[in-house]
Amino acid sequence: MALVKLNNKAVSNATAFGSITALGSMTFIKKLTASASATLSFVDGTDGVVLDDTYKEYVFTFNNIHPATDQAKFTFNVSSDSGSNYNVTKTTTYFTTYHQEDDGSPILQYEATFDLAQSTAFQNLSANMGNNNDDNLCGELKIFNPSSTTFVKHFIANNNHVHQTSAPASVEPFAAGYCNTTSAVDAVRFQMSSGNIDAGDICLYGIA
Amino acid sequence: MALVKYNNNSISSVTAATGLANGAMTHIKTLTASSSATLSFVDGTDSVVLDSTYPIYVFKFYDIHPSADAVEFRFNLSTDSGSNYNVTKTTTYFRATHLENDTTAFAYRTGDDLAQSTAFQKLLDGVGNDNDSSASGTFTLYNPSSTTFVKHFMSRSSTHQYESGIRDCFMAGYGNTTSAVNAVRFDMSSGNIDSGTIKLYGIKDS
Numbered sequence: 001m002a003l004v005k006l007n008n009k010a011v012s013n014a015t016a017f018g019s020i021t022a023l024g025s026m027t028f029i030k031k032l033t034a035s036a037s038a039t040l041s042f043v044d045g046t047d048g049v050v051l052d053d054t055y056k057e058y059v060f061t062f063n064n065i066h067p068a069t070d071q072a073k074f075t076f077n078v079s080s081d082s083g084s085n086y087n088v089t090k091t092t093t094y095f096t097t098y099h100q101e102d103d104g105s106p107i108l109q110y111e112a113t114f115d116l117a118q119s120t121a122f123q124n125l126s127a128n129m130g131n132n133n134d135d136n137l138c139g140e141l142k143i144f145n146p147s148s149t150t151f152v153k154h155f156i157a158n159n160n161h162v163h164q165t166s167a168p169a170s171v172e173p174f175a176a177g178y179c180n181t182t183s184a185v186d187a188v189r190f191q192m193s194s195g196n197i198d199a200g201d202i203c204l205y206g207i208a
Numbered sequence: 209m210a211l212v213k214y215n216n217n218s219i220s221s222v223t224a225a226t227g228l229a230n231g232a233m234t235h236i237k238t239l240t241a242s243s244s245a246t247l248s249f250v251d252g253t254d255s256v257v258l259d260s261t262y263p264i265y266v267f268k269f270y271d272i273h274p275s276a277d278a279v280e281f282r283f284n285l286s287t288d289s290g291s292n293y294n295v296t297k298t299t300t301y302f303r304a305t306h307l308e309n310d311t312t313a314f315a316y317r318t319g320d321d322l323a324q325s326t327a328f329q330k331l332l333d334g335v336g337n338d339n340d341s342s343a344s345g346t347f348t349l350y351n352p353s354s355t356t357f358v359k360h361f362m363s364r365s366s367t368h369q370y371e372s373g374i375r376d377c378f379m380a381g382y383g384n385t386t387s388a389v390n391a392v393r394f395d396m397s398s399g400n401i402d403s404g405t406i407k408l409y410g411i412k413d414s
Binding site for chain 1: 231300315381414
């Protein structure tokens with residue numbers, strides 16, 4: 001058999017090698033950057049967003065989410081009609097740590113007013129956030145198998161953020177739950193409970 | 209045009225295929241302990257990247273085995289390329305424990321957190337030094353290069369602790385600085401890191 005020598009150029013435009021179509025199992029999909037934004041929404045099939053059965057798991061990362069309003073909470077909801085309505089019924093849990101910069105009030109507790117029971121409301125992902133210039137939130141939300149038309153849709157989230165300006169503290173909340181629908185979830189929206197998302201990035205990844 | 213069929217041998221020297229989607233999680237550096245007092249990742253040193261290249265950095269630690277018994281695995285941050293590891297931090301810490309004798313505990317640990325302190329923060333505590341004892345987990349650091357915001361971090365680890373049982377330790381907090389963080393150091397609260405591996409990854413946002 002004749003030997004064929006290839007260099008990088010010869011295959012540089014290839015988009016698949018046999019069954020290999022990507023390098024690594026975590027694939028970047030979309031980045032949205034807030035700029036005094038009322039909402040940030042990821043809608044399947046819009047602006048390069050993939051949120052369907054391509055991946056079994058989707059990860060949203062929160063980078064330096066900064067609220068315009070002090071004591072606003074970072075929240076999310078999902079849609080099963082491509083973003084026309086964000087009102088899927090959810091049952092959730094929420095517990096948190098809290099520790100003030102002055103060493104006051106260290107706690108680990110369930111927050112009964114932050115969870116949902118068969119509610120279509122937005123789910124809190126944070127406590128009251130501070131809006132000092134250097135205050136922010138970083139973390140992630142994972143949604144599992146959103147395209148299923150058989151099962152409910154589970155999600156888990158946690159982050160760390162700076163508490164409201166009157167009581168600066170490190171807060172690590174853990175939210176989890178399920179969207180109680182057998183319709184496919186095809187859009188996710190993030191917003192503050194009050195005011196805008198002044199700045200910050202949300203990135204969406206698919207896990208193969 | 210004649211069809212040319214390639215096999216693995218014929219493309220074994222290829223180092224790039226730009227049409228393929230790249231993975232979002234990139235391995236940056238692996239450090240392996242060998243009776244090491246510290247393991248440090250310093251941006252720009254020994255191929256370590258810890259700057260604005262990635263918004264999220266993930267340290268995964270595997271089978272951290274201490275030389276001393278019942279010690280803490282800890283970390284600190286630097287804003288001066290490792291000259292000093294003393295960034296002010298406010299943190300939280302809680303853990304679940306289940307001993308092999310079926311004793312359980314679950315609580316916030318007020319003695320294990322920090323409030324505006326420059327001290328090293330424990331990622332886990334009570335790891336034993338029996339031959340088969342170790343700890344493994346993940347430590348995530350967000351946007352260390354920001355000169356606007358504080359620097360958040362979160363960690364979870366599983367420890368085979370000195371009393372023979374599991375400790376599931378959760379630590380989070382922020383480096384309360386608007387200076388860029390450009391180095392991270394790990395150590396034990398007493399003695400050396402006898403063995404173990406820490407891997408650093410970057411998470412892309414484009």
